Amino acid sequence: MPDISDIVAPANEEGTKATLLTWCKSLGDAVAKDEPLVELETDKVTVEISSPASGTLAEILVPADREVHPGDLLGRIRLATAAAAPPAQAAAKTAPVAAVRAASPGADARRSLSPSVRRLLAEHELTPSDVTGSGRHGRITARDVTRHAEEVTARREATPTSAPVAPMARVEPKFDAPASTRVPHTPIRRRIAEHMARSLLDAPHVTTLFEADLTRVLAHRARHAADFESRGARLTLTAYFTSACARALRTIPEVNATFHEDALELHPDANIGIGTALGNQGLIVPVIRRAQNLNLFGVAQRLNQVVEAARAGKLAPEDVRGGTFTISNHGVGGSLLAAPIIINQPQVAILGIGKLQRRVCAVTVDGVESISVRSMCYLTLSIDHRALDAFQANAFLSLVVKTLEQWPVDEI
Numbered sequence: 001m002p003d004i005s006d007i008v009a010p011a012n013e014e015g016t017k018a019t020l021l022t023w024c025k026s027l028g029d030a031v032a033k034d035e036p037l038v039e040l041e042t043d044k045v046t047v048e049i050s051s052p053a054s055g056t057l058a059e060i061l062v063p064a065d066r067e068v069h070p071g072d073l074l075g076r077i078r079l080a081t082a083a084a085a086p087p088a089q090a091a092a093k094t095a096p097v098a099a100v101r102a103a104s105p106g107a108d109a110r111r112s113l114s115p116s117v118r119r120l121l122a123e124h125e126l127t128p129s130d131v132t133g134s135g136r137h138g139r140i141t142a143r144d145v146t147r148h149a150e151e152v153t154a155r156r157e158a159t160p161t162s163a164p165v166a167p168m169a170r171v172e173p174k175f176d177a178p179a180s181t182r183v184p185h186t187p188i189r190r191r192i193a194e195h196m197a198r199s200l201l202d203a204p205h206v207t208t209l210f211e212a213d214l215t216r217v218l219a220h221r222a223r224h225a226a227d228f229e230s231r232g233a234r235l236t237l238t239a240y241f242t243s244a245c246a247r248a249l250r251t252i253p254e255v256n257a258t259f260h261e262d263a264l265e266l267h268p269d270a271n272i273g274i275g276t277a278l279g280n281q282g283l284i285v286p287v288i289r290r291a292q293n294l295n296l297f298g299v300a301q302r303l304n305q306v307v308e309a310a311r312a313g314k315l316a317p318e319d320v321r322g323g324t325f326t327i328s329n330h331g332v333g334g335s336l337l338a339a340p341i342i343i344n345q346p347q348v349a350i351l352g353i354g355k356l357q358r359r360v361c362a363v364t365v366d367g368v369e370s371i372s373v374r375s376m377c378y379l380t381l382s383i384d385h386r387a388l389d390a391f392q393a394n395a396f397l398s399l400v401v402k403t404l405e406q407w408p409v410d411e412i
Contacts, residue, residue, distance in 0.1 A: 003078060003079050004058070004076050004077070004078060004079065005052050005053040005055065005076065005077045005079055006052070006073055006075075006076055006077075007037065007038065007049065007051075007052065007073070007074045007075040007076065007077065008071060008072070008073060008074065009040065009049070009068045009069065009070055009071060009072040009074055010040075010047065010049065010070065010317075011070045011071075018040045018041065018047075018067070018068050018069070019040065019041050019065060019066070019067055019068070019187040019190075020038065020039075020040055020062050020063070020064055020065065020066050020067075020068050020074065021039040021040060021041040021046065021064065021065075021142075021187065022038075022039050022064050023037070023038055023060060023064065023075075024036050024037055024038065024039065024113075025037060025057045026057070027057055027058070027059075027060055028056060028057065029056070029057050030055070030056055030080075031051045031054065031055060031056070031057055031077060032051065032054050033050075033051055033052070033053050033054045034050045034051060035050060035051045036048045036049075036050055036051075036139055037049055037050060037051045037057075038074060038075075039141075039142075040068065041186075041187040041188060046141060046142070046143065046313070047317055048139075049074070051077060052077065053077055053079055053080075054079070054080045055077045055078050055079040055080040056077065056078045056080070057075065057077060058075075058076050058077060058078040059075050059076040060074075060075045061073055061074055061075050061076075062074045062075070113128065113139075113140060117140050117141065117142055117144075117145055120142055120145040120146065120149075121145055124145065124148075124149040124152075126145065126148065126149070128140060130148065131144050131145055131148045132144065132148070134312055134313050134314050141313060143281065143313035144313065146281065147313070150279065150280075186281070186282070188281065188282045189282050192282050192283060195344075195345070196342045198345065199342050199343050199344070199345040200342055202345065203259075203343055203345065203348075203384040203385070203386060204384070204385040204386060205340040205342070205343065205382050205383070205384070205385070206340075206382070206383055206385045206390070206393070207339040207340045207341075207352075207380050207381065207382045207383075208380065208381050208383070208390060208393045208394055208397060209337070209339070209378060209379070209380050210378070210379045210380075210381075210397045210398070210400075210401050211376055211377070211378055211379070211401075212376065212377055212378075212379050212400075212401045212404050212405060213361070213374050213375065213376055213404075213405050214237070214240075214356060214375045214376070214377060214404060214405075215374050215375050215405075216404075216405060216406065216407045216409060217237065217240050217404055217407050218375050219409050220240075220407050220408070220409050220410075220411065221235055221237070221240075223409060223410075228297060228300055231297065232301065233297055233300040233301040233304055234300065234304050235296075235300050236300065236303065237329075237353075237356070238274065238303060238327065238329050238353075239296060239299045239300040239303050240296070240404060240407070241327055241329070241351070241353055241400075241404075242272055242274070242288060242291060242299050242303065242327060243291070243294070243295075243296050243299045243403075244399075244400045244403040244404050245270070245272060245291075245325065245327060245351060245400060246270045246272060246291035246292045246294070246299075247292070247399070247403055248396050248399040248400045248403065249270040249272075249292065249324075249325060249396075250270070250292055251395075251399055252392055252395055252396040252399065253266045253267075254266065254348075254387070254388060254392045255325065255348065255349045255381075255383075255388065255392060255393075255396045256270055256324050256325050257324070257347075257348050257387060258324070258346045258347065258348065259346065259348050259384055259386055259387040264348075264387055267324040269289065269290045269292065269324065270290070270291045270292040270324065270325060271287050271288070271289050271290065271291070271322050271323050271324045271325070272287065272288045272291045272323070272324070272325050272326070272327060273285035273286065273287045273288075273320075273323035273325070273326040273327070273344060274286055274287075274288065274303065274306065274307065274326075274327055274329075275326060275327065275328040275329070276306075276307055276310040276311065277333075278310065278311065284310050284315065284320065285320060285323060285326055285344060286306035286307065286309065286310050286315055286319050286320055287306070287319065287320060287321065287322060287323045288302050288303060288306065289322065296411070306319055323344065323347065324347060325347055325349060325350070325351075326343075326344040326347060326350045326351070327350070327351045327353065328341050328350060328351065328352050328353070329353040330352060330353065330354070331353050331354045331355035331356065331377060332355075334355055335354060335355060336354045336355050336357070336378060337352075337354050337378050337380065338352050338354070338380065339352065339380050339382065340380075340382040341380065341382045342382070343382055343383075343384055347384075348383060348384040348387040348388055349381055349382065349383045349384065349388065349393070349396075350381070350382050351379065351380070351381055351400070352378075352379065352380040352381075352382065353377060353379060354377045354378035354379070354380075355377065356375055356376070356377045357375070357376055357377065358373055358374070358375055358376075359373070359374060359376045360372070360373055361373075361374045361376065379397060379400065379401065381393050381396060381397050
């Protein structure tokens, strides 16, 4: 039908499900080309689908909270025609709208709040002007509202309060148990649960444990951090681990692979995913592509970009696709050791990094043993035992540790 335009679900990463989160318009509403129309949520990102044309939303074929697949027909738009509104009527309708927009500079960015955003604003007693939007053209997303509410709560908890001390009164013991609270799972939490359970069910997990001395890495970081910062890249320890893994993946390609029933697929590029916590919202894994071709500065720069975008809710679908190996730096939260760390299927291995600690160690320098305080951390490699054995796992971790412990202090 020439006067109809289809609204179609976009291509998605293989194996990743999507849920239609909300429709930003109702049946019969006028829509403009490229205006946000539908929100889809996966276990990785929230994606806005823009209107393919201007007209009227004529059909909604998939309601909210339904699972969708790439290429699914979600709805239809009846295209606008010149005969739909005479020029005089169109001008009359445009004038008051233009006046409102002139009076409110943010109206364009905020006029199409989704139902979920409006609900969250009401729950947290906020107005659109309180929240900075990260969506297209400054549009406010549900994640923006949640993040703003969490920041407000954190500021309140950090502010000391004082209250008058009342005389002590006799308090009768109460034995009524407080009512429990049920928090519905978000689509991203449901997807994480399904993904982790399926990974553990399909892949027999085995974990190998090594210890790394980061003394030379810390010396290098102290010497070069300011220079990296001046060039726009914060030099974190995760950048060193990512670079060391990229080198080891070239030498032990079986770790940079996908398991199939009939073969092990070895990948030419080390596309390393970085597990990034989003607080109560879950976990996301942005990918540093072709890490084997990046020097330390390039790794640090890309790492800063994807982690900041993840925490701001600004990741694009391509930022989370195509990972071949994953790093989980659980030590940033104080954890010394975590095993097994669940593999991010269909990958075959995941590196876990524990908390950096100053520990007393026996060291050998120029053939002489001595006791020294060193900066140490535990490294674990959880593997899919269908694809890898201890030989490859230990060889890989040995190379990672060797790279870190022999890091040239002057290398950039």
